[in-house]
Amino acid sequence: MKTLIVHAHPEPQSLNSALKDLAVTTLEKAGHEVRVSDLYAMKWKAVVDAADYGSAASKPLKVARDSGVAFDAGTLTPDVRAEQEKLLWAETIIFQFPMWWYTMPAILKGWVDRVFTYHFAYGVGEHSDIKYGERFGEGTLAGRRALLSVTVGGPESHYSARGINGPIDDLLFPIHHGILYFPGIEVLPPFVLYGVDRMIRADYPDLAKAWERRLLTLESTEPIPFRRQNFGDYAIPSLQLKEGLEPTGRTGFGLHVRS
Amino acid sequence: MKTLIVHAHPEPQSLNSALKDLAVTTLEKAGHEVRVSDLYAMKWKAVVDAADYGSAASKPLKVARDSGVAFDAGTLTPDVRAEQEKLLWAETIIFQFPMWWYTMPAILKGWVDRVFTYHFAYGVGEHSDIKYGERFGEGTLAGRRALLSVTVGGPESHYSARGINGPIDDLLFPIHHGILYFPGIEVLPPFVLYGVDRMIRADYPDLAKAWERRLLTLESTEPIPFRRQNFGDYAIPSLQLKEGLEPTGRTGFGLHVRS
Numbered sequence: 001m002k003t004l005i006v007h008a009h010p011e012p013q014s015l016n017s018a019l020k021d022l023a024v025t026t027l028e029k030a031g032h033e034v035r036v037s038d039l040y041a042m043k044w045k046a047v048v049d050a051a052d053y054g055s056a057a058s059k060p061l062k063v064a065r066d067s068g069v070a071f072d073a074g075t076l077t078p079d080v081r082a083e084q085e086k087l088l089w090a091e092t093i094i095f096q097f098p099m100w101w102y103t104m105p106a107i108l109k110g111w112v113d114r115v116f117t118y119h120f121a122y123g124v125g126e127h128s129d130i131k132y133g134e135r136f137g138e139g140t141l142a143g144r145r146a147l148l149s150v151t152v153g154g155p156e157s158h159y160s161a162r163g164i165n166g167p168i169d170d171l172l173f174p175i176h177h178g179i180l181y182f183p184g185i186e187v188l189p190p191f192v193l194y195g196v197d198r199m200i201r202a203d204y205p206d207l208a209k210a211w212e213r214r215l216l217t218l219e220s221t222e223p224i225p226f227r228r229q230n231f232g233d234y235a236i237p238s239l240q241l242k243e244g245l246e247p248t249g250r251t252g253f254g255l256h257v258r259s
Numbered sequence: 260m261k262t263l264i265v266h267a268h269p270e271p272q273s274l275n276s277a278l279k280d281l282a283v284t285t286l287e288k289a290g291h292e293v294r295v296s297d298l299y300a301m302k303w304k305a306v307v308d309a310a311d312y313g314s315a316a317s318k319p320l321k322v323a324r325d326s327g328v329a330f331d332a333g334t335l336t337p338d339v340r341a342e343q344e345k346l347l348w349a350e351t352i353i354f355q356f357p358m359w360w361y362t363m364p365a366i367l368k369g370w371v372d373r374v375f376t377y378h379f380a381y382g383v384g385e386h387s388d389i390k391y392g393e394r395f396g397e398g399t400l401a402g403r404r405a406l407l408s409v410t411v412g413g414p415e416s417h418y419s420a421r422g423i424n425g426p427i428d429d430l431l432f433p434i435h436h437g438i439l440y441f442p443g444i445e446v447l448p449p450f451v452l453y454g455v456d457r458m459i460r461a462d463y464p465d466l467a468k469a470w471e472r473r474l475l476t477l478e479s480t481e482p483i484p485f486r487r488q489n490f491g492d493y494a495i496p497s498l499q500l501k502e503g504l505e506p507t508g509r510t511g512f513g514l515h516v517r518s
Contacts, residue, residue: 010308013319046305046365049269060272063357064412064456098322102437103362106305106372110365136423153323157497164395164488164498166512171433173425178361197323229423238416239423252511253425 001032001219004090008097008108010040015196016151018204019211020096023149026215035086039107045079046110052077068118076117083115092218093146093185098196099153102171112179121183132236136177137228139184145223146180148172148190149211153197168192173253177226186223225258260291260478263349267356267367269299274455275410277463278470279355282408285474294345298366304338305369311336327377335376342374351477352405352444357455358412361430371438380442391495395436396487398443404482405439407431407449408470412456427451432512436485445482484517 005023009016020036027034037044050057054077056070070076076084087093097104104112116122121141125134134140150172152159159168168190176187191214193199193207214221227233227241234241241255264282268275279295286293296303309316313336315329329335335343346352356363363371375381380400384393393399409431411418418427427449435446450473452458452466473480486492486500493500505514 010306010322011320040306040308046369047269047299048359048364048366049299061270063269100307101368101371101375102433103368105307106365106369107307109360109362109368110305112360113365116360155496157499160499161510162499162514164493164500164515165437166432166515170429170511171437174361174430174433178424178430234423237414240416240419240421241423249508249510251420251508252429252513254511255421256423256425 001092002090003027003032003034003092003094004086005034005036005094005096006108006111007036007038008040008105015199016096016098019149022208022211023094023096023215026212030216035089037083037086039111044107044111045114046107048113052080052114064118064123068123071117071119080114080117083111084120087141091144093144094149095146096149098151102165104175116179116183130236131230132239134184135182135229136226137181137184138230139182142184144184145186145188147188147218148175150190151193151196154194156194159194170253176224177253177256181226187226188218188221188223227256227258260351261349262286262291262293262351262353263345264293264295264353264355265367265370266295266297267299267364274458275355275357278408281467281470282353282355282474285471289475294348296342296345298370303366303370304373305366307372311339311373323377323382327382330376330378339373339376342370343379346374346400350403352403353408354405355408357410361424363434375438375442389495390489391498393443394441394488395485396440396443397489398441401443403443404445404447406447406477407434409449410452410455413453415453418453429512435483436512436515440485446485447477447480447482486515486517
């Protein structure tokens with residue numbers, strides 16, 4: 001199994017970095033190939049701007065269009081091309097990050113904003129009466145699987161079905177479904193560590209064991225059964241879920257998960 | 260009314276920048292004071308790192324704790340202190356940005372990550388049997404109101420109750436509730452423009468009129484009625500919504516909005 005780990009924490013001695021290091025050693029020991037994009041160590045440029053598109057940058061700048069022109073011409077910056085190449089190489093992608101303000105740190109969002117260009121991650125495939133592009137279950141990155149490994153400061157109850165922050169599955173849905181499933185990646189249930197603000201060193205061995213177990217069962221873990229876009233569940237082009245497909249009373253993001 | 264506009268688009272000739280400019284002129288013409296944080300023009304540093312905390316940065320770095328130490332000592336970097344001062348000055352805060360991958364661009368997330376420090380935006384107030392910090396309806400920024408003005412590439416149906424992307428209110432909930440309401444800001448219903456990828460110049464006058472109408476009625480617009488944390492709706496410290504408060508069948512993020 002070829003695994004890319006995208007890691008987003010500024011401190012090499014942090015829990016996040018320990019989990020990243022443990023993933024590398026655990027997977028390599030099990031015979032897998034591993035590559036790491038350690039965004040802070042790479043001094044990853046987090047911000048989309050005209051410099052990303054070189055001579056493909058129009059005036060005025062059109063972010064989506066220009067990113068596609070540069071992608072097609074092979075003139076995206078080397079850092080972005082390297083990440084796209086890693087994604088095409090990988091069979092599994094692990095994202096290791098702390099939840100900051102209910103989503104990923106800016107440096108990781110900037111990795112998405114810059115690497116997931118037009119014609120690579122979106123604007124792929126034909127639009128017709130029965131197909132609205134290759135998205136949500138199809139796309140450039142189809143055949144790959146991803147896993148979020150996330151640390152959360154607060155306790156689990158705050159992220160439960162009735163917890164004040166909202167359910168963790170809903171908080172992660174825009175990443176799982178909107179960022180990863182959109183270009184075709186299957187998404188495994190996340191590995192979430194809660195209460196890390198109050199964690200002490202003695203807590204580490206147990207959670208390291210839990211992480212190792214997840215890593216060593218990646219290949220047998222079933223992905224979240226998101227609904228595919230172009231296979232009958234959605235009206236085209238409104239992309240609204242057809243009536244009657246969901247269990248009674250289900251609403252919101254949960255509609256897009258098969259029962 | 261003192262209004263801060265936080266603007267996140269790289270192109271001064273973009274629709275987003277036009278909406279930002281229109282907000283400035285409309286509000287100033289109506290007699291309001293306006294300040295603008297144009298993050299791209301300011302070359303805003305998007306990434307949290309040890310340099311943010313100066314001599315308060317511990318080794319190893321502890322992002323939350325160190326940011327609070329630096330805040331208390333007044334030694335955060337000048338760019339961050341300036342933004343905190345603008346937030347304290349403002350009565351209304353408008354965020355102008357394009358939806359990129361279902362949330363804000365990295366540069367704006369980096370503004371949140373760096374400006375919303377411990378002891379300023381979180382870790383405020385006492386924890387007791389009846390209070391779990393000043394959060395969600397209380398906090399440093401209480402008494403202020405915010406409005407997201409967001410451009411979206413796709414059509415509105417894709418963001419409707421049954422739309423494939425998920426309902427827009429749920430996609431924006433982590434920003435509305437998790438980022439803004441958390442430190443005490445009341446949140447107005449968002450101004451969302453859909454289908455901007457296919458928009459033409461002739462569409463602009465009508466949407467400019469709609470934006471002006473929203474701007475000139477900010478003071479009379481009712482905020483989204485999020486539930487306050489410390490006033491009886493939630494069990495403390497689990498912060499789970501008590502049973503029976505919501506309309507039958509409501510689940511997910513919607514639980515945290517009063518009927």
